[in-house]
Every structure is written in C-alpha cells, then in structure tokens.
Amino acid sequence: MQVVKAINRVLLHRVVCLANAVIQGSAPSASPTAGGAINGMHIPIRALEYQASQYINCKGYFSVLLQAVSDHRGQFMDINVGWSGKAHDARVFHNYVCQRLHAGTFFPDRHIRVGDVDMPICLVGDAAYPLHPWLMKPYTGHLNPSQKAFNARLTRVRIVVEGAFGHLKARFRCLLTCLNLAEHNIPPVVAACCVLHNLCEWKGEAFLPAWMAEAERMVGQYLQPR
Numbered sequence: 001m002q003v004v005k006a007i008n009r010v011l012l013h014r015v016v017c018l019a020n021a022v023i024q025g026s027a028p029s030a031s032p033t034a035g036g037a038i039n040g041m042h043i044p045i046r047a048l049e050y051q052a053s054q055y056i057n058c059k060g061y062f063s064v065l066l067q068a069v070s071d072h073r074g075q076f077m078d079i080n081v082g083w084s085g086k087a088h089d090a091r092v093f094h095n096y097v098c099q100r101l102h103a104g105t106f107f108p109d110r111h112i113r114v115g116d117v118d119m120p121i122c123l124v125g126d127a128a129y130p131l132h133p134w135l136m137k138p139y140t141g142h143l144n145p146s147q148k149a150f151n152a153r154l155t156r157v158r159i160v161v162e163g164a165f166g167h168l169k170a171r172f173r174c175l176l177t178c179l180n181l182a183e184h185n186i187p188p189v190v191a192a193c194c195v196l197h198n199l200c201e202w203k204g205e206a207f208l209p210a211w212m213a214e215a216e217r218m219v220g221q222y223l224q225p226r
Contacts, residue, residue: 001185007192015198016076016191033114034136035121036069036077037161038097038129040089041169043081043190044178044224057085061224064179064186067092068194069123070161075198082187089128097123124157168197170211177222 042063048055055062063085069078080096113119122134129137138154139147169175172193179186200207 001188004185004188004192007195008188011195011199012191015195015202016079018077033119033122034072034124034157036071036123037158038067038069038093038123038125038135039158039161039165040065040067040092041165042066042085043175043186045186046178046180047225048183054086055084059224060226061085064190065089065092066165066190066194067096068161068164069097070164072157072160073201074160074164074167075201076164076194079191079194081190089125090130093125093129124154126158164197164201166212166215167201167207168193170207170215171197171200173215173218176215176218178224 042057042059043066045055045062045064047062052062055064057063057065064081065083065085065087066079066081067083067089068076068080071077078097080092083092120134122132122136124136127138127140129135131137136154138151143151175190175193179189181189
C-alpha cells in the first residue's frame with residue numbers, strides 16, 4: 001500500500017487527466033466531435049463486513065464500480081472508483097461526471113466546426129446513460145436505417161473504453177476474480193492499476209493477445225460466491 005499511495009500521489013493527476021487527451025474524435029471518421037467514451041466496469045470483491053448487500057451487482061456477486069472515460073488510444077482520461085456494485089451507471093455518472101459536463105469544466109471551451117455549425121465536444125456511452133448535448137447514446141426501440149447507421153458509428157467510438165478495460169484486467173489479474181482487500185484499500189489499488197495501464201499504453205508496451213485469452217479463461221473458471 002505504500003507503493004500504491006506513492007503512485008497515486010505522484011502520478012495519478014499527471015497520467016490520468018484530460019490534459020493528455022487528444023481531442024480529434026475518438027475515431028474521426030465515425031464521430032468527429034467525440035472527446036472520449038464512458039462506461040463502467042465491475043471489480044469483484046469479497047463480501048464486506050457491513051452493508052454487504054449494497055455491493056451485490058446485477059450479476060449476483062459482490063463488486064465495486066469503476067467508471068472511466070477513455071480516449072481513442074485506450075488510455076484513461078478520467079476515473080471514479082468506489083461506488084457499490086449495486087449502483088447504476090447513470091447514477092454514478094450523474095453524481096460525478098455529469099456535474100462537470102453541465103458546468104462546462106470537463107471539456108472547457110472546446111468546439112469542433114462541422115460544416116457551418118460549432119459542435120461541442122461530447123462523450124459517448126451506451127444506452128444506460130442519459131442523453132445530453134454533451135453525451136451521445138445509441139437509439140433504442142424500433143430503428144430506421146439512418147438510426148441503425150448512427151448506432152453503428154457510435155459503437156465504433158464507444159468500444160475503445162471496453163478495449164481499455166480488457167487490457168487493464170488482462171495486465172492486472174487482481175481485478176479479474178476477487179480483489180481481496182479491506183474496503184478502504186480498494187479504490188487506491190484500482191486507481192494505481194489505471195495509472196500503470198496508461199503508462200504501459202503510452203510507452204507502447206506490447207500487449208499479447210494470449211493475455212486476454214488467459215484472462216477470459218480465469219474468469220470463466222472462477223465461481224463467484226452466491
């Protein structure tokens with residue numbers, strides 16, 4: 001924990017920050033105004049001594065939620081960890097990122113001109129998130145061809161955060177099956193993993209496909225406690 005605290009104290013705000021973001025659209029041909037993709041990831045934990053039922057997620061095991069914003073390179077620009085697994089992604093978003101987006105402090109004074117219109121930089125998320133001028137989500141329900149095409153383009157942008165989560169878990173196996181730590185140590189450990197993930201991606205460290213396959217095998221073989 002001394003190492004974890006040192007990593008977070010010295011590097012967290014330098015390595016996981018919006019200042020490092022390259023705002024050029026997560027995939028310029030797909031969504032030129034997308035500044036990043038947002039999503040949540042459940043990190044399995046052991047049952048807590050108090051209010052453990054609040055940490056049971058929709059899949060039936062104990063977890064805490066990591067909500068992160070990733071850029072088009074698969075690097076985290078913003079993270080929030082520590083909400084109980086029972087919390088909905090939209091609730092975490094509303095209590096954390098939403099306030100800064102609404103106030104204009106997340107992507108301050110940044111616009112991209114599309115045709116003759118100045119478009120604000122926005123995040124992209126899945127259907128669990130609320131629709132805002134600065135957060136785009138896919139259409140739901142019965143879709144026409146234009147809406148299906150929009151959703152396909154949005155998905156191409158949004159999956160970068162899924163890929164970032166995949167690399168994070170494959171590199172740091174403690175996040176895969178059960179993070180066996182005291183409650184107050186869980187957020188700093190997860191944050192330190194995100195910092196080291198960004199450094200690995202930034203320095204171009206090779207990521208072996210076999211790591212992902214092994215991680216999926218470990219998750220598939222591990223039975224979460226009922």
